[in-house]
Amino acid sequence: MKDEQVTTVVMEATSDYWKPFYYLMEGQLPVMLVNAKQARNIPGRKSDVNDATWLAQLAAHNLLHGSFIPPEPIRQLRDLTRTRSSLVHDRTKVYQRMEKFLESSGIKISAVVSTLTGVSARHMLDALVGGERDPHVLAGMAQGRLRQKIPDLIDALEGRFTQHHEFMMRLFLKQADGLEEMISELDTQIVEAITPFREEALAISTIPGLSNTSSEVVIAEIGVDMSMFPDAAHLASWAGVCPGQNESAGRSKSAHTRGGDSYLKAALGTAALSATRQKNTFLAARFRRLYPRRGGSRALVAIEHTILTAIWHMLAYGEVFKELGPDYYQQRNQGKAKIRAVKELERSGFIIHLEVAGA
Structure with missing residues (x-):
């Protein structure tokens, strides 16, 4: 060539x-x-x-736009994070199969414990595989606050656990342990691979809802060089966290978000959901503001868009995340907030007389 x-x-x-x-x-x-x-x-x-x-x-004729291909260090980090995500999903499937198989033996331990991955549940499963069948002995292995549910555990552990169930459960536990070991090895390798981008990962992890794991996924998917995206809107469109555009003859046919990067969207969705559950944050206030008008799903996508916009500015200009606070909208639009509160009380049947405090 x-x-x-x-x-x-x-x-x-x-x-x-x-x-x-x-x-x-x-x-x-x-x-x-x-x-x-x-x-x-x-x-x-x-x-x-x-x-x-x-x-x-x-x-x-210069009518094509090239796709975003990150440099090799980011590609290697992406391989690691995506593999870890797949293994985590596989581990979840193993525990789901384990739960269904236990139910076939009449043991309903999942109806009492929150998850089979806990310490208490694992001790009981190991004892079952080891040959223990007495529900009182098994329930006595509960730890912490779960000991308050020992009577319920005794009822839940009454079942018909045969040698066949013991063999299958041993396989499931072995598979789960193997996946846990592989995930641990990947975590160690990811820590080494993200070392050149550690500062950027720590910076974006200051955004409410973004954990260290989510920050690693974000860096692996979009990199740290934001010159590939002219502005935050281009990044949001590429990621698929903004409304689509499909209009013809003045009629909008669809505004569904595009597919985008599924791994990035999963990390942003987890971060957005976590941020909405935190108190005294701007993201939570924004979600509560959008939820009544747009619904939960659209409000959550809007929070994802806000988080990704902040990430673009932090990586492009080295900015530090600034928490605007839960009262940002009230401080910005005090007049509208007052009118909205008065109308809400009037609809409830109250007569409102406003006076300035301290007048």
Whole structure:
């Protein structure tokens, strides 16, 4: 290609097939990876040769936009965080299968304990696999506040736990322990991989709702170089946390959010849900403000958008997160807040007379 003086290589992002060719030419030639949906050919003329010709024509007229491909250190961190996410989901599925299988033996331990991953539940499961069948002995292994539920545990541990159940439960526990060990190894490797970006991760973890794990996922998905996104709105659109636009003849057909980055959206969703449950924060106040008018789902997406906007500004300009406080809207619109409160009381049947305090 260099001998033929090729100036640009354009390729469609088809599954994972583009990766070996892109990584081979990366740093050697200008390579542009494009979304196949945005570079569709004319219907009825679909073939690999025609697609290549069409891509070349679009690229010659500068009508294509390259996809975001992070640098190699971020890609390696992304592989680690995504693998950890998959293993966490697999671990959850194992415990769900374990719970269903216990129910087939008549043991309803999950009706008393909050999760099978707890210390008390694990001691009981190990004892069951070890041959213990007395519900009083098993219930006596409860620790902490769970000991207050020992009578309920005795009833829940009454069942028909046979050798078959013992064999299957041993397999489930072995699988869960293996996944736990793999997740622990990934956590250690992620700590090493994120070392060059530790300051950025710690900075965005100051946003309410964002844990260290969520911060690692955010860095792995969007990187730390915000020059790839012209502004926060472009990043929100790429991530899929803003309304879509599908309008024709003056009518809006759909405003659903696009797919976006599923791993990033999952981390932002967890962070947004956690932030709305915290008191005395701006994000929680914003959620309560939007919930009555837009509903829970849309209000949650709005919080995700707000968090991602703050992340863009912190990474692009090195800004520090500033907590606006739960009374931000009241302080900004005191007149509207007063009118809204008066109308709400009047609808409840009260007659309101306002006086200035201290007058």
